[in-house]
Amino acid sequence: MQGENDSDELSSFIEKCRRHNLKVTPQRIAVFKELTRSKDHPSAAAMFEIIRKQFPSISFDTVNRTLLTFAEIGVVDVVEGYGGPRRFDPETESHHHLRCTRCDRIIDFQCEDYDNLAIPEKFQRKFTVLGKRVVLNIICDKCKDVAR
Amino acid sequence: MQGENDSDELSSFIEKCRRHNLKVTPQRIAVFKELTRSKDHPSAAAMFEIIRKQFPSISFDTVNRTLLTFAEIGVVDVVEGYGGPRRFDPETESHHHLRCTRCDRIIDFQCEDYDNLAIPEKFQRKFTVLGKRVVLNIICDKCKDVAR
DNA sequence: CTTTTTGCAAAGCGTTTGCATTGAA
DNA sequence: TTCAATGCAAACGCTTTGCAAAAAG
Numbered sequence: 126m127q128g129e130n131d132s133d134e135l136s137s138f139i140e141k142c143r144r145h146n147l148k149v150t151p152q153r154i155a156v157f158k159e160l161t162r163s164k165d166h167p168s169a170a171a172m173f174e175i176i177r178k179q180f181p182s183i184s185f186d187t188v189n190r191t192l193l194t195f196a197e198i199g200v201v202d203v204v205e206g207y208g209g210p211r212r213f214d215p216e217t218e219s220h221h222h223l224r225c226t227r228c229d230r231i232i233d234f235q236c237e238d239y240d241n242l243a244i245p246e247k248f249q250r251k252f253t254v255l256g257k258r259v260v261l262n263i264i265c266d267k268c269k270d271v272a273r
Numbered sequence: 274m275q276g277e278n279d280s281d282e283l284s285s286f287i288e289k290c291r292r293h294n295l296k297v298t299p300q301r302i303a304v305f306k307e308l309t310r311s312k313d314h315p316s317a318a319a320m321f322e323i324i325r326k327q328f329p330s331i332s333f334d335t336v337n338r339t340l341l342t343f344a345e346i347g348v349v350d351v352v353e354g355y356g357g358p359r360r361f362d363p364e365t366e367s368h369h370h371l372r373c374t375r376c377d378r379i380i381d382f383q384c385e386d387y388d389n390l391a392i393p394e395k396f397q398r399k400f401t402v403l404g405k406r407v408v409l410n411i412i413c414d415k416c417k418d419v420a421r
Numbered sequence: 422c423t424t425t426t427t428g429c430a431a432a433g434c435g436t437t438t439g440c441a442t443t444g445a446a
Numbered sequence: 447t448t449c450a451a452t453g454c455a456a457a458c459g460c461t462t463t464g465c466a467a468a469a470a471g
Binding site for chain 1: 429
C-alpha cells in the first residue's frame with residue numbers, strides 16, 4: 126500500500142515533468158524520491174549529501190539545479206530563511222512553521238484556525254494573493270536547556 | 274515635534290547601547306538614524322550605499338557589523354528571505370508582511386485579527402514562543418502587469 | 422538526430438574573520 | 447590609558463554561469 130502511494134507519486138511527478146517539457150533523468154528521480162522521504166527542510170548541500178550515498182556519481186550542481194527547477198514547477202517550495210543557505214520544503218500543501226531562532230530548525234504544523242484566516246479585502250483587490258503562512262518564532266525544546 | 278521624537282528615539286538608542294556596553298560611535302549613530310528613516314527592508318549593501326552619501330568614510334564592513342550587532346540587541350530584526358542577501362527590518366514592533374514572490378519587495382502591514390491569533394497551547398507548553406508573523410505571498414501591483 | 426541535462430571548473434556574490442589602527446570612555 | 451570599534455584585506459561559503467560531453471526523447 127505504501128508501495129502503491131510511492132509509485133502513484135512517482136507517476137504524477139513524471140507526468141508533471143512531461144507537462145513542463147522536462148526530461149525524466151535518473152538524477153531528477155533520485156532528487157524527487159529523496160524529497161518525498163524528507164520530513165525536514167534541507168539545503169541543497171544537505172540533499173546532496175544524502176542522495177550521493179545512493180547515487181555516488183551525482184554532482185552537487187545537479188542537485189542544486191534540480192531543486193531550483195522543481196521549485197519553479199511546484200514540486201518543492203523555497204522556505205523563509207534568515208541568512209543561511211537556501212532551504213527547500215518538500216511539503217507544498219498549505220501549512221505553517223515553527224522556527225527556532227537559535228538553531229534554525231523549522232517544524233511544520235497544521236492549524237485550521239490559521240488556514241481559515243481571512244485575507245484583508247484591500248489586499249485581494251490590489252494584489253494577487255498566492256498564499257499565506259504563519260511563522261511562530263520559538264526557542265525549541267533542544268535549545269531551551271542549553272546554557273549560553 | 275518631529276524633532277522631539279527624533280531626539281527621543283536617539284536618546285533611548287544611546288541608552289540601549291549603554292545598557293549593552295556598546296560604545297556610541299558616529300558610525301552607529303549614522304546607521305541608527307538611517308534605520309529610523311527607512312520604511313523599507315534593506316540589505317546591508319543597500320544601507321551602506323545610502324549611508325555613505327552622508328558619511329563617505331564609513332566602510333561596508335562597519336555597516337554590516339553594526340546591523341548584526343543591532344539585531345542582537347533588538348534595534349533591528351532580520352526578516353525572512355528566500356535566497357538573496359540578508360535583509361533587515363527597522364520596525365521591531367509586531368506586524369505582518371506582504372511579500373512579492375517576483376520582485377522580493379516586502380510591505381509591512383498591521384492587522385489586529387492577525388495580532389490576536391491564538392498560539393496553540395501545546396506549543397506554549399513545549400517551546401518558548403517569542404512571537405508570530407503572518408506572511409502573505411503575493412504578486413505585487415508593479416509586477417502584476419509586467420509580461421513574462 | 423536534436424535538444425536538454427549533466428558534471429566540472431571558474432566566477433560571482435554576500436558574509437565572515439584577522440589584524441593593525443583609531444577613537445570612545 | 448584602556449579596550450572596543452573601525453577599516454581593510456583576505457578567506458570563506460553558497461550560488462550561478464559557461465561549456466564540452468553525455469543522455470533522453
